[in-house]
Amino acid sequence: MKSSAAKVCNLRKVYAGNGGGTAALDGVSFDAEEGEIFGLIGPDGAGKTTLMRIAATLILPDSGTAEICGFDAARDCRRIRQIIGYMPGKFSLYQDLTIEENIAFFAKVFGVRKEDGIEYIEEIYRRLEPFKKRLAGRLSGGMKQKLALCCALIHRPKLLVLDEPTTGVDPVSRQEFWDILQNMKKIGISVLVSTPYMDEAARCDRIAFISSGKILKTDSPQNIVAAFPKKIFRASGGKMFELLKALRGSGLAESAYSFGDSCHIVPKCGARIEDLKKCLQFSAGNFSVAEAPATLEDCFMELNSGERNRS
Amino acid sequence: MNAIEVKGITKKFGDFVAVDSISFEVGTGEIFGFLGANGAGKSTAMRMLCGLLEPTSGEAKVAGFDIYKQREQIKKSIGYMSQKFSLYGDLTVAENIKFWGGLYGLTKAEIRAKEEEIVEKLEMRGWENSFVASLPMGWKQKLAFSISIMHSPKIVFLDEPTGGVDPIVRRKFWEEIYDASLRSITVFVTTHYMDEAEYCDRASIMVDGQIRALGTPAELKKKFGRADMDGVFKDLARGAQRKDA
Numbered sequence: 001m002k003s004s005a006a007k008v009c010n011l012r013k014v015y016a017g018n019g020g021g022t023a024a025l026d027g028v029s030f031d032a033e034e035g036e037i038f039g040l041i042g043p044d045g046a047g048k049t050t051l052m053r054i055a056a057t058l059i060l061p062d063s064g065t066a067e068i069c070g071f072d073a074a075r076d077c078r079r080i081r082q083i084i085g086y087m088p089g090k091f092s093l094y095q096d097l098t099i100e101e102n103i104a105f106f107a108k109v110f111g112v113r114k115e116d117g118i119e120y121i122e123e124i125y126r127r128l129e130p131f132k133k134r135l136a137g138r139l140s141g142g143m144k145q146k147l148a149l150c151c152a153l154i155h156r157p158k159l160l161v162l163d164e165p166t167t168g169v170d171p172v173s174r175q176e177f178w179d180i181l182q183n184m185k186k187i188g189i190s191v192l193v194s195t196p197y198m199d200e201a202a203r204c205d206r207i208a209f210i211s212s213g214k215i216l217k218t219d220s221p222q223n224i225v226a227a228f229p230k231k232i233f234r235a236s237g238g239k240m241f242e243l244l245k246a247l248r249g250s251g252l253a254e255s256a257y258s259f260g261d262s263c264h265i266v267p268k269c270g271a272r273i274e275d276l277k278k279c280l281q282f283s284a285g286n287f288s289v290a291e292a293p294a295t296l297e298d299c300f301m302e303l304n305s306g307e308r309n310r311s
Numbered sequence: 312m313n314a315i316e317v318k319g320i321t322k323k324f325g326d327f328v329a330v331d332s333i334s335f336e337v338g339t340g341e342i343f344g345f346l347g348a349n350g351a352g353k354s355t356a357m358r359m360l361c362g363l364l365e366p367t368s369g370e371a372k373v374a375g376f377d378i379y380k381q382r383e384q385i386k387k388s389i390g391y392m393s394q395k396f397s398l399y400g401d402l403t404v405a406e407n408i409k410f411w412g413g414l415y416g417l418t419k420a421e422i423r424a425k426e427e428e429i430v431e432k433l434e435m436r437g438w439e440n441s442f443v444a445s446l447p448m449g450w451k452q453k454l455a456f457s458i459s460i461m462h463s464p465k466i467v468f469l470d471e472p473t474g475g476v477d478p479i480v481r482r483k484f485w486e487e488i489y490d491a492s493l494r495s496i497t498v499f500v501t502t503h504y505m506d507e508a509e510y511c512d513r514a515s516i517m518v519d520g521q522i523r524a525l526g527t528p529a530e531l532k533k534k535f536g537r538a539d540m541d542g543v544f545k546d547l548a549r550g551a552q553r554k555d556a
Contacts, residue, residue, distance in 0.1 A: 261509045301478050
């Protein structure tokens with residue numbers, strides 16, 4: 001059996017005065033294995049940051065345990081801090097130090113020679129080097145993110161804890177960032193990463209969907225998609241929002257949501273594709289309807305709406 | 312009349328050309344997607360259109376007003392919302408409506424009427440005195456949008472309105488956008504979600520301060536031979552010279 005990079009068990013955390021004490025984490029458990037990219041996927045307010053801060057030993061849970069690289073987060077925080085690299089959601093490097101100075105500072109804090117560290121982060125540092133005399137506060141979003149990653153990696157951590165590293169980042173930079181993460185994985189670093197983007201979820205080895213402080217499901221992206229319990233019909237053509245209205249008015253759809261240029265329909269029990277086609281014939285536009293495979297986003301929406309209906 | 316008319320506006324900061332002679336028009340009631348990579352110049356362009364920043368050169372009219380001489384009139388004719396900042400979490404629903412209504416120059420009576428209307432429409436009766444921070448994300452989002460158009464602006468600027476938002480809330484929000492456009496409110500929106508680019512009537516893509524592509528999503532996909540807007544965006548943005556490492 002593989003050992004754990006981050007194993008959390010029944011974590012609970014309530015912030016006082018948070019809308020009358022709603023739980024930020026409400027019994028969260030998962031086991032991220034050594035050597036894998038484990039994604040925590042969910043919207044703002046789901047509890048992702050709280051979880052990341054507990055994993056980084058910055059806050060304590062009200063109850064439950066977190067074991068990071070074999071150490072207990074409550075008792076062994078100093079040892080954990082030496083072997084993890086943490087990148088908070090908010091840019092937290094020294095804005096009035098240069099790129100070079102920030103890296104030197106973090107190398108010193110972690111007791112490594114800057115030269116050794118830089119060798120290790122060479123792939124990323126190469127892109128920063130032409131700007132090494134620039135103040136961190138004057139860097140663009142993409143460069144700040146890469147510098148933060150350099151500083152988190154300088155001491156060769158076993159586990160990277162990345163709290164929404166790509167929020168507000170454009171699609172091209174996001175893809176580059178994930179290419180870097182895949183390379184980190186190749187050299188044996190485990191990654192615990194949170195994101196609201198479903199396309200990034202697909203690049204993780206395993207993911208946990210989180211919503212309102214609860215884990216909805218944990219598995220590989222492939223297994224989650226394969227386990228989608230319902231049919232999906234995909235309709236396209238005509239104007240999206242008119243199409244959605246027609247579908248919802250038809251009484252045939254359990255749900256109908258836009259997915260780019262088409263829309264995904266979860267049909268009501270027994271509704272057939274022919275029924276949908278017939279119904280749409282009488283609406284405006286030329287629609288085509290076909291059965292389609294579920295995406296991770298369909299799965300998240302389905303699990304999340306189930307959770308909402310129960311509570 | 313077009314809601315926005317831009318002819319060759321440029322903004323330089325020292326030697327750096329943040330926005331490099333962009334031109335486009337946005338029709339009344341249109342949903343216009345303003346796309347681009349980080350650092351492409353979107354925010355600078357948007358600040359000029361909102362009357363917050365004077366261009367270095369070029370001409371533009373927003374809601375019929377000149378962006379050099381009539382900036383105050385522009386500010387009164389537009390609404391603005393972003394995901395990062397829009398409402399005060401430590402004010403209640405009613406207080407936020409009063410505060411923004413006041414800023415937008417509505418009278419007390421108008422604000423009272425709007426408060427009724429918004430609370431009714433969003434089915435928030437009984438929540439008027441709750442702190443905005445305590446509202447579920449979906450409500451916060453809808454409330455922020457309703458408030459950004461409470462003064463019936465000609466144009467609403469939405470700056471990454473759906474960043475980090477739950478997938479269902481994000482989709483419902485776009486249905487609100489569509490409703491607003493049906494009421495002839497022009498929508499100028501930025502997003503990093505390329506599926507949302509498909510919901511725009513037309514979209515432009517900025518690279519290195521210039522608009523490199525502009526058209527309906529169908530036209531752009533055809534032109535670039537891509538199945539979706541994500542492909543179109545990546546083709547264009549990868550060619551950027553202004554590489555931020």
